[in-house]
Amino acid sequence: MAKTPKQALKEVTEAMDRGFAKFITNTQSKLSAGSPVDTGRLASSWMISKSTPNRSVPPETGIPAERETINGVSVKVPGTNSPDVSITPYTGKITMDGTWYVSSSLPYAQKAAFDPGYLGRRGGGAGAWFTIVENNLNRDQDRIMGAELRGV
């Protein structure tokens, strides 16, 4: 039986809400997975919130890496990584309305995101981890929303 316009509209709206929720949680996961890990605090700090950014930050864990001078040479002393990075899930329902934020409020988050030297200035490794996620948001959204809408 053919769908009524009202049913079709309801299904499309629900599919868009599902797709948007997947897109937001996917972005949080990608940011967490890409974050440089020392103690795991930055990777655990990405929060989803609506209307205003969630300013809470995870507690400090482990021992952060430090630079020490040994025999006149500056060397990096690795910290102890947190045994597990924990992502804080959004407890409410994510729907495609209003303004949504995926944010980290750690004071060093911006430096970790935009300074490839944060990892050691060779430029290797995951130096562009944040901009890779940022510049792929449109494609991620198209892919995820498309998959949901094709199911309607």
Add this chain to the structure above:
Amino acid sequence: MSLQAVRAVIEQRIQTAYAVDRIPVIFQNSFETPPSLPYVVCLIDYVDVAQPLVCQVEPLIEDLRGNIQISCYAKRGQGMGQLELMAETAQKAMNQLYQWGDAVTVKCGAVSGPVSVLEGSDPYVLVTLSAPFVASA
């Protein structure tokens, strides 16, 4: 088209853009220790290499998608002028990557930034710009 060919196009254009002001550019896996300030770090990453185009005439044409990030470093405490000049150079270089007739063409999407990172106690400050790109041959 190879990953190396795409990287070569981008690296050569970025290097040339900064050569005018004699600012060294660091690419991935090229320097263990950075040169003295100012300098530029250019990171090229491929995010999607599996998008063959359906084309009757040239079946081997394919798209490579990636990300360029250019971070410009300068000495702390000397104002924003040098950082902004280097950021402008990065913006122009990214916008002018595409040149008609190249064997491998690279086209940048919208450029994000410049984002300034001024906090901290490091002897340097920086601005970062980035953009997605599509390369095809």
